[in-house]
Amino acid sequence: MLPWSADFAGRMDHDVIDSAALRGNPLGDPHERPIWVYLPPGYDEDDTRRYPSIYVIQGYTGHLGMWANRTPFRQPYPELADAVFASGEAPPAIVVYVDAWTSVGGSQYLDSPGTGRYHTYLCEDVVAWVDARYRTVPDRDARAITGKSSGGYGAMVTAMLRPDVFGALATHAGDALFETCYQPGFPSSARELRDRYEGSYDRFLADFRGRIAGTRDSDLTLMETYAYASAYSADADGTVRIPFDANGALVPEVWERWLAVDPVLMARRPEYAEALRSMRAIWIDAGTRDEWYLDLGATAFREAVAAAGVPDDRVYFELFEAGHMAIEYRYPPALAWLSHRLAGLSG
Structure with missing residues (x-):
């Protein structure tokens, strides 16, 4: 595998x-954001054809430039995605790479007085911007x-909160079953705050922002929480x-x-169960050795989707042998699967 960028x-x-x-967001983060829009082979050859669109959002600490990061012997996701369309494995679709970074590392794609209106940004600003500039359906x-x-x-909750905007989703090791993925880490965070910061998050934040991030082993855990x-x-x-x-x-x-x-828990509420039933396709997967037990969260969400009444033929579920990190090879199969299920609406 060559270590340099590939031609698209x-x-x-x-x-x-x-x-x-x-x-005017409360963190003072930029309101101008980079956005990448991938146009499949053939897009420029027929100016009458319209395409389905797939929006790609990132994990905690993710920002758009990270999609260009390269690791030895592997390709970054945008190149893998291009190969899916170039090979004909997937029907053509427009792929939108969205930036929702914040100065605390992430937004969870929700509207919050603590971070800003990132749910509205995604569902209203970004989608409208793309639809106005590209030949989407x-x-x-x-x-x-x-x-x-x-x-x-973000994929799970956005689809449930705004089924009028998104009709399909894929979640790879998405945060779910909070008692299992989040709560077990609270005692160690409390101990770190006690031993280093006199129990104060304000002291931690002042220290974190005054030095190079990541130079203490507790930095990411405390900031993530x-x-x-x-x-x-x-x-x-x-x-x-x-x-806590x-x-x-x-x-x-x-x-x-x-x-x-x-x-x-959202999936068990009637309004969100109805939203899930309206989905054309739902992909759920996670690694069996996920360090945050998000394989258990994926299984619990799959069970909740079934209990909501979503037909099995609209759902893909898999647990695969891996941890949480370096699973970008899982994204292209999901992209192809979604593209096939959206393909009937291109024109």
């Missing part, structure tokens, strides 16, 4: 979107969303509520706010 059979446009939803049944980890979480709390349990004034106390025990009223946006 399709075309990747790099642009910037000016988001009304992100203007501007219909929810021709639009899918896919992601891994926090991106997989804070980012999730910023998305799940921020008050209207922007105050971020942490879901000084001893690592749950704070029930805060934890309930987290559980309210757990995809597994």
